[in-house]
Amino acid sequence: MEDLLIRRAHIRDGEPTQDILIENGVITRIENQIDLPDNPSIPVLDAKDCVVVPGLIESHIHPDKALLESRKPNVSGTLAEAIRNTGELKAQFTLDDVIDRAATVLQWASAKGTTILRAHPDVDPISKLLGAQGMLTLKESFRDIMDIEVVAFPQEGIIKSPGTYELLEEAMREGCTVVGGCPYNEASMDDSVRHIEMVFELAERFGAAVDMHVDFTDDTKDPRYMTTEVICEITQAHGMQGRVSLGHVTTLGSIEPDHPVFDQIAQAGISIVTLPATDLYLNGRRDTHNIRRGIAPVQTLLQHGINVVYSSNNIRNAFTPLGNADLILSGYLLAEVNHMGSAQFGLVMDMITTHAAQSLGRSANYGLRVGCPGDAVVLGSGRISDVIADQPLERTVVKNGRIVSQTMVRTESRALS
Ligand SMILES: [Zn+2]
Structure with missing residues (x-):
């Protein structure tokens, strides 16, 4: 100090x-x-x-699985291959490997202006707690450079991936402060809903906030990818208004702007974290022409009074081949793909400062x-x-x-x- x-x-x-x-x-x-x-x-x-x-706030990033692109590129460019390739690489992770790659990304982020960062390391039976332990180690070693929050993130699902719930509990006991979720990566809609309930139960037990990866597609055909309404209901049932953030939520981009879910999100006090670098890369893959953007509808969300944030998500891996942890560069991309003109450029800066602080529950001290x-x-x-x-x-x-x-x-x- x-x-x-x-x-x-x-x-x-x-x-x-x-x-x-x-x-x-x-x-x-x-x-x-x-x-x-x-x-x-x-x-x-x-x-x-x-x-x-x-100081800029990187509210959704995965340093534990950054810089893997050269080890196994995503040839098809699909979400399925991204999860599969990364799963294979995770099996070979060591703690030193996680820390080396993550520390590089944190140094990049710091040099670009980030002083607060929420990391979402994978917690699952493949790499177990290596990602979370790596980030908790770096939280300590970077404490004079940035505040790091660590989310326990079940990328491989909870029900689909037995043993994950117990690992999430252990990650929370070891120092994670936010419970993550990935309801789209379950085998059925019923399991997706149960996944969401388990996330909220765990958050309640630990008095923690919730920050989930909600969906990741560019249409509404599969109900597992349209669980935002369920999350809004459960948020209010648990009295968690203002303590829930949802990342990606790209399916919202494929529904009409007067869909009732937008008012539900606003009423539940949920923050939406859009991740344009990843979503633009993975979505629209089935289109041969007039390729859709496959991103959260930022303008519609803002019009409904929803707190909108953007962040980097992945840096140079099978989910996102580009990136250097520069939020101002990501803002350029965000503005372009969301039809934001100069009248909204100040708002873009708000989204990585005051809006992001609200998403992380830090407004009072930021x-x-x-x-x-x-x-x-x-x-x-x-x-x-x-x-x-x-x-x-x-x-x-x-x-x-x-x-x-x-x-x-x-x-x-x-x-x-
Ligand atoms: Zn993510």
Whole structure:
């Protein structure tokens, strides 16, 4: 926990820059100009009128199975092959292997501006607790760089994969703080519903939040992929409003925008985490032309007052061959595929800051506000609404008042004569 004075920070478009004082890791003052004659040795970070936003939040990512693409690429590009290939590779995982790959991704994420990250390691009879243990180890070693939350995620199903429920319990006892789910990966709709019930029962026992992978297809033919209504009902029955996040939810993109499920999601206080890099890669695979996008309908969700977040999901594996844990780059993709114009570019930034904080239940203690942790990113852009278009390379990342990463760029340009 350190002291830092950030000068000339562009916090809001159309308003004068501010100085931000961080003392003992906490923001204590935000004013037009802060002079500290009694503390001349305080470290100063001059933002030079550039954008300063709260530390970015990567709310849904799988560092444990990142960087596997070169080991076994997904030839068909389907979800089925992604799960199958990754399952084969998981059988060969060691703890050191998981930690090495995951640590690389966490370092990338930090350099890009992420200061809070929710990891979803697989928990199943194939790799057992290796993913969760790897992430819990890194949670400790990265504690000065980013806050890491670890979800116990049953990628292979619970009923379909005997022994998983007991492993989830063990993962929660070892330090995971969120219960994950994967109801689409069960053998029948009845099993999918039972899966959801088991997730909520476990969350209730441990007083934990729920964060599930709900579905992953581009039509509504298979009811296992349309369980959001069931989850809304169970969320309200368990009094879990505001403590449930759902990832992917791509099937919602194939229903009419006046479908009652959108109001149900809003009433249940559920956050939707869209994961465009993966969903665009895996969905639309049966279309030979006019290929559908297969992503959650961001505009419809926003119109219904639902808290919408986006995140990276996978980095360079059979689910997602691209990625470098850069949320601002993912925002460019998100904006393009959801028909978001410049009037919504500021909203895109909200989705990886304040919206994501709400999804993680951190709103009360997050943001560039007095009393919040001194987490911030200085970006090489002049306006917040330009960041997604600018894709600034220059970024200075501050965690609890300490500069943890600084990317500088030097361009040498020679005009053609
Ligand atoms: Zn995921």
